[in-house]
Structure formats: structure tokens, C-alpha cells
Amino acid sequence: MTKNPKKYNKQPVHPLDDLIRTDRIPHIWCSGCGIGTVFSSCLKAIKATEIPYNRFTMVSGIGCSARGAGYVNLDSFHTTHGRAIPFASGIKMANPDLKVIVFSGDGDLFAIGGNHFIHAARRNMDITVVCVNNLTYGMTGGQVAATTPNNANTTTTPFGNPDSPFNLPLMAYASGASYVARWTILHTRDLTDSINEAINKKGFSFIEVLSPCPINYGRRNKEKPLDTLKLYQDNTIIKNGADPVTADIDFNRGVILGKFVDTERNTCDDMYASTCHRPCSDD
Amino acid sequence: MKPAVLTGEHYITGDVACAEGAIAAGCKFFGAYPITPATEVAEHMAERLPDVNGTFIQMEDEIAAIASILGAAWTGTKSMTATSGPGFSLMMENLGLGVCTETPCVIINVQRTGPSTGLPTLTGQGDMMQARWGSHGDYEIIALAPASPQDCFYHTILAFNLSEKYRVPVLVMADEIVGHMSEKVIIPDASKIKLIDRPKPRGRKDRFKLYEPGPNGVAPMPAIGDGYNVHVTGLTHDERGYPAMSVEAQEQMMTNLKGKIRNNLDDIIETEEYKMDDADIVIVSYGISVRTGLTAVDEARKLGYKAGLLRLVTVWPFPEQMIKDIAERVRGLITVEINLGQVHYEVERCAGGKAPAYLVGSAGGKIIHPDKVIELIKETF
Numbered sequence: 001m002t003k004n005p006k007k008y009n010k011q012p013v014h015p016l017d018d019l020i021r022t023d024r025i026p027h028i029w030c031s032g033c034g035i036g037t038v039f040s041s042c043l044k045a046i047k048a049t050e051i052p053y054n055r056f057t058m059v060s061g062i063g064c065s066a067r068g069a070g071y072v073n074l075d076s077f078h079t080t081h082g083r084a085i086p087f088a089s090g091i092k093m094a095n096p097d098l099k100v101i102v103f104s105g106d107g108d109l110f111a112i113g114g115n116h117f118i119h120a121a122r123r124n125m126d127i128t129v130v131c132v133n134n135l136t137y138g139m140t141g142g143q144v145a146a147t148t149p150n151n152a153n154t155t156t157t158p159f160g161n162p163d164s165p166f167n168l169p170l171m172a173y174a175s176g177a178s179y180v181a182r183w184t185i186l187h188t189r190d191l192t193d194s195i196n197e198a199i200n201k202k203g204f205s206f207i208e209v210l211s212p213c214p215i216n217y218g219r220r221n222k223e224k225p226l227d228t229l230k231l232y233q234d235n236t237i238i239k240n241g242a243d244p245v246t247a248d249i250d251f252n253r254g255v256i257l258g259k260f261v262d263t264e265r266n267t268c269d270d271m272y273a274s275t276c277h278r279p280c281s282d283d
Numbered sequence: 284m285k286p287a288v289l290t291g292e293h294y295i296t297g298d299v300a301c302a303e304g305a306i307a308a309g310c311k312f313f314g315a316y317p318i319t320p321a322t323e324v325a326e327h328m329a330e331r332l333p334d335v336n337g338t339f340i341q342m343e344d345e346i347a348a349i350a351s352i353l354g355a356a357w358t359g360t361k362s363m364t365a366t367s368g369p370g371f372s373l374m375m376e377n378l379g380l381g382v383c384t385e386t387p388c389v390i391i392n393v394q395r396t397g398p399s400t401g402l403p404t405l406t407g408q409g410d411m412m413q414a415r416w417g418s419h420g421d422y423e424i425i426a427l428a429p430a431s432p433q434d435c436f437y438h439t440i441l442a443f444n445l446s447e448k449y450r451v452p453v454l455v456m457a458d459e460i461v462g463h464m465s466e467k468v469i470i471p472d473a474s475k476i477k478l479i480d481r482p483k484p485r486g487r488k489d490r491f492k493l494y495e496p497g498p499n500g501v502a503p504m505p506a507i508g509d510g511y512n513v514h515v516t517g518l519t520h521d522e523r524g525y526p527a528m529s530v531e532a533q534e535q536m537m538t539n540l541k542g543k544i545r546n547n548l549d550d551i552i553e554t555e556e557y558k559m560d561d562a563d564i565v566i567v568s569y570g571i572s573v574r575t576g577l578t579a580v581d582e583a584r585k586l587g588y589k590a591g592l593l594r595l596v597t598v599w600p601f602p603e604q605m606i607k608d609i610a611e612r613v614r615g616l617i618t619v620e621i622n623l624g625q626v627h628y629e630v631e632r633c634a635g636g637k638a639p640a641y642l643v644g645s646a647g648g649k650i651i652h653p654d655k656v657i658e659l660i661k662e663t664f
């Protein structure tokens with residue numbers, strides 16, 4: 001796999017190497033970026049499920065986070081902007097035995113792709129959506145997103161963001177998701193366990209991960225990389241089972257983390273099988 | 284449960300015939316969004332797919348519909364969607380993803396009149412250039428044009444075969460009249476229907492390259508779960524499928540994407556001829572307008588003109604050489620199409636001044652009357 005096996009042999013093997021396209025490293029993510037942490041949590045979770053790798057597939061849209069699909073050593077799809085979820089839905093419905101993970105960013109999943117998100121949740125499509133939420137469009141240089149806090153500075157809100165952001169866990173819950181959680185990149189253990197749980201959960205699972213974009217968001221909002229992590233540590237509170245209505249992101253008031261929703265509901269493929277008299281797929 | 288191939292004589296619409304063609308071709312996944320005049324394709328697929336253990340899903344919009352069939356295609360499943368003008372416009376970006384990632388799938392466009400919402404319930408052939416160039420960037424595509432419900436059945440099978448063989452989305456450019464009219468459709472015995480499946484990779488998995496062209500320029504295609512760990516991206520990629528941000532990689536990828544179509548034109552392009560042997564006035568037509576052309580040829584012959592018809596079964600890739608050859612020996616070429624000049628300009632380009640090219644077109648909404656063609660012939664020749 002590697003171009004230079006000699007050099008490679010000298011280095012210790014990373015425990016996640018079997019899940020990484022090592023010949024595609026170095027990755028494109030900036031230093032101080034949180035995406036890599038979410039990505040490795042996701043890989044650890046995949047490994048921890050002990051499900052054979054060829055039953056997994058990762059789908060992403062466009063953006064910094066969406067590059068994850070290019071580094072994972074699974075069947076992986078880097079699709080068009082906003083369309084990872086319907087692409088993933090096609091995979092899942094055509095082959096319900098697969099474990100389909102959507103790994104993408106907030107701009108991709110909730111602005112251009114927002115409609116697909118709510119419909120996949122409504123149908124209880126049995127996929128796991130991991131959203132790296134860095135409050136901005138990183139790849140295009142830091143424009144306002146559907147998740148950018150009110151008043152925040154971005155390149156397209158030079159006088160402060162006049163709009164209000166989405167409350168993502170509330171939207172996921174209201175749309176019908178079976179599993180909804182939020183973590184930050186500082187909470188890697190919880191995050192890894194949560195992704196593992198979400199993969200094993202039947203139904204639409206959504207995990208929002210707060211993650212810094214120091215280059216294109218922090219810089220314009222007087223948040224040094226360490227400041228963002230301090231906020232994640234000091235101004236968050238873990239409260240499993242909290243009402244998603246209270247999940248607005250306001251670091252002054254404290255941001256709620258944890259598992260908001262974990263319910264049982266028939267999945268899209270099970271319902272299709274039972275209503276259309278097909279033999280039920282196992283899972 | 285009905286079988287996949289409903290052998291026998293049927294009296295059905297073109298939309299239903301498209302659906303039956305798809306099922307007969309082995310289509311097992313259909314994702315779509317309702318739109319006039321293509322809705323009946325979806326309705327029939329919803330009813331029929333469970334018979335063959337396939338899956339129907341009505342997505343939230345046409346963008347999602349085409350995304351879902353691309354995803355399904357990578358599970359090794361033959362997949363299709365059906366739409367009309369506005370939905371076709373929404374599908375354009377992901378059509379490009381299908382081309383770039385060499386994903387076999389079939390898209391039925393039951394054309395209506397545009398621009399915009401246009402005349403939703405009336406016919407048109409105004410999406411022909413969009414079919415060719417509608418997604419951004421350069422690419423090659425295959426588009427067929429059925430002229431009857433019987434064609435709808437066969438062309439949908441042909442579309443699946445071509446898409447599997449060349450790993451490219453194939454467009455079936457029907458129209459409202461063909462889609463909505465009922466005619467006799469003969470469905471042959473299953474054993475008489477030749478089906479083609481995408482080439483599958485063999486050999487060592489660690490040496491596999493996702494886009495390394497095979498003998499006919501087409502790379503074998505594994506399915507998700509086969510263990511090849513493919514990476515599929517709409518970014519410019521190398522033969523492994525990895526993003527490659529260079530001018531050279533772009534050139535190589537385009538050479539492969541174009542080559543697999545351009546180097547197989549003889550296999551892909553299908554035309555039909557009517558009274559062409561001695562013709563010196565040639566009507567070029569496709570889809571529903573072929574019917575105008577056929578009558579016009581007979582009427583013109585009654586008046587003593589040596590008219591003939593060249594029917595484009597495959598509109599894209601365009602039969603350039605054939606038009607060039609015809610232009611050498613005729614007095615004129617007349618393109619009949621329900622738009623104000625799209626394929627006409629291709630005919631004119633290929634004729635290259637060797638013979639004059641004329642258009643009998645219309646703004647849309649109804650089939651063109653053969654008298655319009657006769658008028659032009661009388662005035663001109």
C-alpha cells in the first residue's frame with residue numbers, strides 16, 4: 001500500500017492503520033482543526049463494534065469534514081454538496097445489510113442538505129450521521145452557516161451574523177431520529193462510545209460534534225484554538241436525557257452535551273419489507 | 284407475484300412500458316419524485332418492484348432521487364429514476380457525479396414543454412441539448428429517444444445494457460405523447476431478452492484499480508462489500524480513484540471518460556432508415572417526431588419528391604459520420620423536432636455546408652403536423 005515500505009517499517013504501526021488509506025496521508029486538515037479527532041473517534045467506534053469492515057461504508061458530501069471519506073479504508077463515497085444522505089439512503093435501501101455512516105459537516109448537512117436530513121430522520125432511515133459542527137464553512141474560507149451563532153463574524157457577515165442558528169438535536173428529534181447525541185472533540189471517549197452505540201442502533205442516528213475551525217472561524221471571532229477547547233471544557237454540561245428544546249448553543253449559558261434521544265421505532269427498510277410483503281432483511 | 288418479464292401482448296402507455304422494460308432488464312431499485320408527465324413510471328415501479336424483490340422509494344426531491352439511485356448502483360443493483368423538465372434540471376449536478384464516477388444507471392425523461400414550468404401536461408423535445416450538456420464540465424453521455432410505447436419497453440432495456448456495459452448514466456428521452464399514449468406493446472419471452480451486466484473485477488484485490496480501463500475502455504466495477512475498499516469521488520481522480528489535483532490527472536481522466544464512448548461509437552449508435560436508398564431529401568428525426576417524419580416521407584413521395592427518413596434511436600453520441608456521408612449525396616437535410624432548433628444545429632454542423640440543413644420545429648405543446656414538412660419541401664426543392 002505504501003510507496004516506501006522501508007521507511008514505513010521503521011515507524012510503529014498505528015492501531016487504526018487498517019482503517020486508514022495510509023497512502024493518502026498527509027491529510028488536508030489544518031493544524032488545530034478538530035475534524036481529525038472526530039474522524040479517529042469514528043474509526044475507533046467502527047473497530048470497537050467488531051463488525052466485519054466490508055459491511056461498512058462511509059458517505060460524505062463536500063467540505064473539510066467530508067474529506068473523511070477519502071481517508072477511510074472502507075468502501076467510501078465523496079459525493080456532491082449536501083447529497084450524502086440521499087446517496088447513503090440509496091445504498092441502505094438497496095442493501096439493508098450494510099452499515100452506512102454519513103460523515104460530513106454542518107454546512108453540507110444542514111444548509112444545502114437540510115431537506116434530506118429531515119426526511120431521512122422522518123423515515124427512520126437506518127444510517128448513522130456524524131456531523132462535525134464547526135459553526136462555519138471552513139473549506140471556502142469561513143462564510144456564515146446555518147449553525148453560526150447570532151452576531152458572529154464571518155466573511156459574509158462582516159458586521160456580525162444577523163441570523164439565528166439551528167438547534168440541531170431539536171431538529172433531529174422533531175424530524176423523528178431514533179438516536180440523538182452531542183459531544184465535543186474534547187469528549188473523545190464519550191464520542192467514541194456514542195458513535196459505537198449509534199452504529200448498533202437500528203434507525204436514524206445523529207451525532208453532532210462541536211469542533212473548532214481555528215483558521216476560518218476562531219480567528220475572526222477572537223477565539224484562539226485553546227480558547228475554544230476551554231469553552232468545550234468549562235462551558236458545557238453533560239446531561240443525558242435532556243430536553244432537546246434546551247440544546248441551543250450558547251456558551252455563556254452553558255451548552256448541553258450527552259444523549260438526548262434513544263428510542264425504538266421501525267426503520268425505513270423494515271417497514272418497506274413488511275408493507276410490501278418482502279422477506280424481512282435481518283440486521 | 285408476477286414474473287419480471289410479462290411475456291405477451293399488452294395495451295399500455297409508454298410510461299408503463301418504460302417501467303416494464305426496466306423490470307425486464309433487471310432493475311431492482313427505483314428512486315423518484317412525482318412529476319407530470321413521468322409520474323406513471325414511478326407509480327408502476329412502486330407496484331411492480333416488490334414482485335422482483337426490488338425496492339421503490341419516493342424521495343423528497345429529484346436531487347435526492349438521482350443521489351439515491353447512484354448510491355444503490357454501487358451496491359451492485361441496477362437502478363433507475365424517471366422525471367420531466369424541472370426535475371431533470373434538478374438532477375444535472377448528480378448526473379455529472381454519475382458520469383465522473385462511472386456509475387451505471389438509467390434516467391427516463393418524459394419531456395414536456397419548457398422553459399420553467401412551461402406546459403406540464405403537453406409534449407416537447409426541448410431538453411435534448413440539456414441531455415447532452417446539462418451538467419457542468421465536459422463529458423460524454425448516451426441518450427435514446429423512443430417513438431412509441433413499444434420503443435419505451437425496448438429502449439429502457441437497451442439503456443440498462445448500455446449503462447452497464449459503458450458504466451455511464453443513460454438517458455431515455457421520451458416525451459409526453461409517447462409517455463401517455465396507449466398502444467400495443469409486445470413483451471417477448473424472457474429468453475429472447477439479452478441482458479448485459481457491468482464487468483466485475485477479478486484478480487488480486489490489493490492491485491485493483493477502480494478506473495483502470497478494460498479492453499473496451501471500461502473499468503470493471505466492484506460492489507460495496509466485495510472487499511475492494513473503493514474510494515469514489517467526484518473530484519478529478521487517478522485510476523485508483525484517489526483525488527488528483529493536477530492538469531495531467533484531469534487530462535487522463537477525461538481521456539478515459541470520453542474514450543470509452545468515442546471509441547465505441549459503432550457499438551453504441553443506433554439509427555433506422557426509411558426509404559433512404561434513393562433519397563435526396565432526408566428528414567432527420569427522433570422520438571415522437573419520427574412519426575411526423577414517416578408520414579411526411581410518404582406524402583412527399585406522392586408528390587414526386589425522393590424523400591427519406593433517418594431516425595436517430597441514439598441521439599447522443601451523435602451520428603456525426605453518418606450525417607456527413609448523407610450530406611455528400613443529398614439536396615438537403617430537414618430536422619423535425621419539437622423545439623426551436625437543437626439537434627438541427629448538430630445536423631447543420633455535421634453537414635458542413637455540403638448540403639443545406641433546414642428545421643421544422645415548434646415552440647412545443649403538440650406533435651408537428653407532417654404538412655409543415657411538406658410545405659418546406661415544396662418551397663425549397
Ligand code: SF4
Nearest residue numbers: 029030033064138213
Ligand atoms: S479550514 Fe477550518 S474546518 Fe477546514 S481544515 Fe482548516 S481548521 Fe479544519
